[in-house]
Amino acid sequence: MKWLVFAWKNVMRNRRRSLTAMLITAFGTAAVLASGGFALFTYESLEEMTARDSGHVVVAHARGFEGDEDVPLQHGLADATGLAAKFAALPGVRAVAPRVQFSGLISNGDKSAVFVGSGVVPEIDFRLRGPQMNFSAGQSPASNAPAPEVVIGDELARLMKAKVGSSLTLLATTTEGNLNAVDVVVSGIAGVGVPEIDKRLVLADLASVQRLLLSDKVGTLSIYLKETADTEAVAARVRELQPDLAVKTWRDLAVFYQAVRALYNRIFGILGVIMICIVLFAMSNTLGMAVVERTREIGTLRAIGTLPSEVVRNFVFEGMVIGGAGAVAGMVLAGGATVALLFAGIEMPPPPGRSVGYPLFLSFSPLLYGAVTLVVVTLAAAAAWMVSRRAANKPVTEALAHV
Amino acid sequence: MSAEMPTVRLGVLRKSYRVGESSIEALKGVSLDVGGGEMVALTGPSGSGKSTLLNLCGLIDTPDSGSRELCGTALDSLDELSLTRLRREKVGFIFQGFNLVPVMTVYDNVEYPLLLLGVAPAERRRRVLEVLGRVGLEPFALRLPDALSGGQRQRVAIARALIKAPALVIADEPTANLDSATARQIVDLLHELAHERNASVVVATHDERMSSHCDRVVHLIDGELQ
Ligand SMILES: Nc1ncnc2c1ncn2[C@@H]1O[C@H](COP(=O)(O)OP(=O)(O)OP(=O)(O)O)[C@@H](O)[C@H]1O
Numbered sequence: 001m002k003w004l005v006f007a008w009k010n011v012m013r014n015r016r017r018s019l020t021a022m023l024i025t026a027f028g029t030a031a032v033l034a035s036g037g038f039a040l041f042t043y044e045s046l047e048e049m050t051a052r053d054s055g056h057v058v059v060a061h062a063r064g065f066e067g068d069e070d071v072p073l074q075h076g077l078a079d080a081t082g083l084a085a086k087f088a089a090l091p092g093v094r095a096v097a098p099r100v101q102f103s104g105l106i107s108n109g110d111k112s113a114v115f116v117g118s119g120v121v122p123e124i125d126f127r128l129r130g131p132q133m134n135f136s137a138g139q140s141p142a143s144n145a146p147a148p149e150v151v152i153g154d155e156l157a158r159l160m161k162a163k164v165g166s167s168l169t170l171l172a173t174t175t176e177g178n179l180n181a182v183d184v185v186v187s188g189i190a191g192v193g194v195p196e197i198d199k200r201l202v203l204a205d206l207a208s209v210q211r212l213l214l215s216d217k218v219g220t221l222s223i224y225l226k227e228t229a230d231t232e233a234v235a236a237r238v239r240e241l242q243p244d245l246a247v248k249t250w251r252d253l254a255v256f257y258q259a260v261r262a263l264y265n266r267i268f269g270i271l272g273v274i275m276i277c278i279v280l281f282a283m284s285n286t287l288g289m290a291v292v293e294r295t296r297e298i299g300t301l302r303a304i305g306t307l308p309s310e311v312v313r314n315f316v317f318e319g320m321v322i323g324g325a326g327a328v329a330g331m332v333l334a335g336g337a338t339v340a341l342l343f344a345g346i347e348m349p350p351p352p353g354r355s356v357g358y359p360l361f362l363s364f365s366p367l368l369y370g371a372v373t374l375v376v377v378t379l380a381a382a383a384a385w386m387v388s389r390r391a392a393n394k395p396v397t398e399a400l401a402h403v
Numbered sequence: 404m405s406a407e408m409p410t411v412r413l414g415v416l417r418k419s420y421r422v423g424e425s426s427i428e429a430l431k432g433v434s435l436d437v438g439g440g441e442m443v444a445l446t447g448p449s450g451s452g453k454s455t456l457l458n459l460c461g462l463i464d465t466p467d468s469g470s471r472e473l474c475g476t477a478l479d480s481l482d483e484l485s486l487t488r489l490r491r492e493k494v495g496f497i498f499q500g501f502n503l504v505p506v507m508t509v510y511d512n513v514e515y516p517l518l519l520l521g522v523a524p525a526e527r528r529r530r531v532l533e534v535l536g537r538v539g540l541e542p543f544a545l546r547l548p549d550a551l552s553g554g555q556r557q558r559v560a561i562a563r564a565l566i567k568a569p570a571l572v573i574a575d576e577p578t579a580n581l582d583s584a585t586a587r588q589i590v591d592l593l594h595e596l597a598h599e600r601n602a603s604v605v606v607a608t609h610d611e612r613m614s615s616h617c618d619r620v621v622h623l624i625d626g627e628l629q
Pocket residue numbers: 420421422427428429447448449450451452453454455456
């Protein structure tokens with residue numbers, strides 16, 4: 001305690017210099033915390049986005065994920081209703097959504113385009129997707145409508161010159177390898193914000209799609225959970241219950257999420273390394289000057305019996321005082337920014353490949369704050385150790401003769 | 404420690420400094436014993452090697468050749484760490500320029516050697532107050548050294564050197580920065596405190612009054628004892 005008090009007094013000896021190092025550390029800490037908070041927020045948003053899209057756990061036929069089917073639903077699930085009921089009974093499961101992926105041509109009579117579609121149970125699916133599916137007109141299809149209804153992507157609607165109520169024709173290969181067609185009515189126009197998807201998107205009622213494909217199988221069962229954190233546990237339970245089926249989690253399927261995460265980890269990793277260098281530099285500069293100025297004092301303390309390691313320890317304490325104060329100030333700055341952004345309503349521009357932006361928020365992670373503080377204080381201590389070691393081991397007479 | 408064993412025993416010490424190409428022989432084979440509680444004045448013209456001898460005597464420098472003993476311990480084979488520990492326990496220093504730690508109060512400066520020795524807080528407090536009383540600085544305990552006169556600062560330094568009751572006190576021109584009246588007080592004080600605590604003192608000085616207080620005066624000329 002006494003040593004910390006001495007360290008504090010020594011830090012205050014040259015206030016301006018110590019304050020400069022403290023501020024540099026504070027801004028470095030704040031920058032790392034803010035960018036880390038932004039990365040975390042992005043990860044969390046993408047996690048939620050992907051999980052909402054694919055479901056937390058996706059179950060398919062053993063070869064259902066391989067994508068090498070000769071005809072649609074060749075590797076489909078036969079007893080979908082029974083399986084869905086079984087999975088729905090697992091603890092932590094919110095809902096189970098059966099889906100059929102299919103593709104083909106969509107036509108308005110004059111021109112046609114390729115579509116990539118899903119057959120879904122509208123009552124379940126649209127509720128689970130939540131705000132992800134952004135309707136610009138109309139609503140989700142009704143499963144008991146007189147003519148089959150579809151939601152199409154806003155880009156596709158533009159291409160097809162379709163509006164809510166327009167009639168279109170879907171053309172697809174059946175499970176028997178023949179072509180089949182069905183006339184559908186557009187019940188809604190929506191987008192997920194990715195132009196590449198929105199120009200091909202078709203969401204239709206599951207029963208209609210099964211009729212089109214001449215099958216009663218489904219492609220996948222998407223299991224939605226109450227808590228994303230339960231994903232692995234539920235996936236494990238499902239594998240236990242149905243070892244014959246293939247089970248993937250949203251993480252396995254989230255190519256975009258993984259790519260963004262890898263990119264951000266690299267960008268913010270580099271930023272972290274730069275901050276480490278800046279903090280190290282500021283610290284060793286400040287403490288280095290203090291060490292040179294106090295060489296005679298070091299000589300005096302050494303003469304009256306202070307060990308070199310004790311001299312170094314005192315400087316390490318000083319470094320930790322400056323680093324700790326800087327880290328606390330940095331946390332206050334970053335915390336302030338986190339709170340301020342909650343009210344600022346700043347929009348980020350759309351990420352690559354997307355057409356809509358997203359709000360700029362920072363996530364607060366106690367673990368991140370703790371880890372960064374630990375790193376900063378350790379760096380400060382290391383810098384102090386580096387710059388004081390030589391002077392502390394200098395011959396005493398030499399140190400005493402220093403002017 | 405037996406009465407006949409000297410506190411310090413220096414045998415044929417040689418020390419030279421290299422300055423560029425040439426080297427200066429600062430000590431040319433100096434032998435000196437300082438008895439327990441003895442106060443020895445080291446005099447001689449500037450550049451005669453007084454500081455060099457004090458540094459060797461106070462264990463903050465090593466000779467080129469010769470032998471050293473402190474309280475019966477041979478020092479020749481000891482490394483810097485062991486020498487530091489010996490200084491911590493047995494040697495007090497008083498410098499010409501006072502060399503107090505500016506951010507520490509008078510109290511903290513005087514207490515410092517006891518902190519190094521790991522003395523318990525209550526005992527530390529008792530001893531600090533006692534020695535501050537002896538040097539007449541109790542009212543100034545919470546001042547910083549900057550707020551003291553030269554004489555007061557040197558009294559703090561004397562308190563710091565003697566608080567641990569060292570076997571040996573090294574003082575290199577402790578009165579050179581003081582006016583003559585203050586110097587006399589400092590000489591008296593050092594003499595008294597060292598005597599009370601049975602500490603041997605080796606003091607380098609140009610000051611006649613200082614040497615007249617000492618048990619023995621040793622004259623150094625050109626690196627040799629006269
Ligand atoms: N670090 C050093 N490097 C080179 N030469 C030195 C060094 N220290 C002392 N000397 C030389 O050694 C000799 C003895 O110096 P020392 O300081 O011991 O003398 P001194 O008697 O203490 O002198 P003063 O009364 O001026 O303090 C001198 O010639 C001095 O120039």
